[in-house]
Amino acid sequence: MDKTFSYRRYEVVRDAPLVQDFKERWPGLFDVYEINAEFKRLTTIPLQSRFLSQLDIFSNKLLALFKKRGGQIGKKLQELMKSMTDEYSDEAVDAGRECILKALCVYLNEDPDILIKEHVGNNEADFEDYTENTTVGIFTAKQHAAQSKPDDIGIILEGQIVIQELDNVPLAYALLFGLLYALNMDYPPQQRYFFEVVQKVIMELDGGTLSRKAQVLKNRLLE
Structure with a gap:
């Protein structure tokens, strides 16, 4: 793959191919x-x-900001925070990271449920319909709602499942960002601030110019 990198970049930039x-x-x-x-x-x-690692570094300051937020957004954030624990198992750490990423969407006044969808049961028609109508998304699949760990976690781009059987949801977020970046795809408009913060604040890539919303958040995280 190293040897063919230049060919892929030329194809992505020149042709903007379908996924x-x-x-x-x-x-x-x-x-x-x-x-x-x-x-x-x-x-x-x-x-x-x-x-x-960057998400973990920012997590305490993000949690402090979430707790200070008032209004309807503050209530949504508090509901999300209820699921977090002080445990240090791998599963608890992953669940905490997932919660923070969803809460970051809410804090930026965006809906995390548009980006990540939980499917419960065996309704294949419903799942296929969701897949075909999703441009950018993460899915989790469970047989039963009470399961703590999904049976499957994957990423959808342009109506196609491009990768699945991932270990956890935070990994799916990271890989989704990486794919969007590598494929030179536009961020979904409903989560444009979330992905801007991921790129320019968390990953510190191309952070010279930020939207006002992202700049305010960055300033608060660096205080």
């Missing part, structure tokens, strides 16, 4: 290792480790 066509030409790109590798080829920055 389905690009995946058929470069199927090896769509796994956890290669998404991380492609992102590092592009930016020299490790994707997964940087995303998670």
